[in-house]
């Protein structure tokens with residue numbers, strides 16, 4: 516299974532470098548500090564004309580991202596996150612983390628380093644405007660346990676509806692296998708993602724707690 520996935524990924528990588536030389540060519544890294552992308556995002560989002568242009572530019576790049584993240588950022592693969600409906604500042608922050616290697620994923624790191632600042636803004640505007648497809652869970656009992664845990668521990672930051680806010684990720688409707696792996700990475704201090712708030716709030720979770728919370732969160736609208 517893992518083997519088949521890695522072969523598929525390798526094939527995709529190769530076809531990507533052939534089909535999208537413009538996106539994939541290594542570009543000289545621009546020091547992140549010299550570009551205040553968050554300020555630029557805010558500026559473009561507040562001007563309807565600029566916003567529309569950014570949305571269009573983002574939509575073009577997203578046609579490629581759709582290979583993994585699905586049409587409009589609704590992933591069809593439980594291990595690959597939805598980008599649809601994600602909070603713009605959180606998305607931008609993840610792009611920054613992939614570019615400077617503080618969030619580890621070899622493929623995404625290379626991919627994001629190759630995007631121009633305008634493409635990054637475009638992607639953020641495009642994906643944050645898409646609707647998340649709702650997927651109800653089949654296991655009502657597990658969802659009930661997860662709801663109780665979520666409301667006790669997670670809701671104060673991610674919100675009762677799971678929508679998060681500028682700095683905190685939307686989790687509602689996120690893909691279950693991705694949530695499961697992500698929560699364990701924070702909990703186990705794997706170094707793949709480092710976030711002190713999430714490390715502190717997952718530290719006491721058992722695998723069973725995680726399974727219940729994942730069942731609930733992935734079924735939230």
Ligand code: HEC
Pocket residue numbers: 524527576577579580581582583584594595596597598601606609610620622623626638684
């Ligand atoms: C070959 C498959 C693949 C392609 C193509 C791809 N991604 Fe990803 N992406 C992933 C995987 C897998 C993850 C999860 C990484 C992890 O945390 O382990 C991810 C994670 C992300 C995240 C973090 C989401 C979150 O909830 O924190 C963002 C943002 C993202 N990708 C943006 C993009 C953009 C933008 C593109 C297109 C320019 C793109 N990806 C293309 C596989 C892909």
Ligand code: HEC
Pocket residue numbers: 596608665668669670671672673682683684685686689694697698708709710712713716717728732
């Ligand atoms: C004190 C605030 C806080 C609490 C409590 C909290 N989180 Fe988070 N969470 C965050 C922040 C901030 C981030 C963004 C971290 C980053 O950039 O890696 C985050 C990120 C996440 C992510 C990654 C989202 C993605 O798309 O990759 C998941 C999943 C998540 N939290 C789930 C939970 C769950 C489940 C709980 C309860 C057990 C919880 N969080 C409790 C603040 C919090």
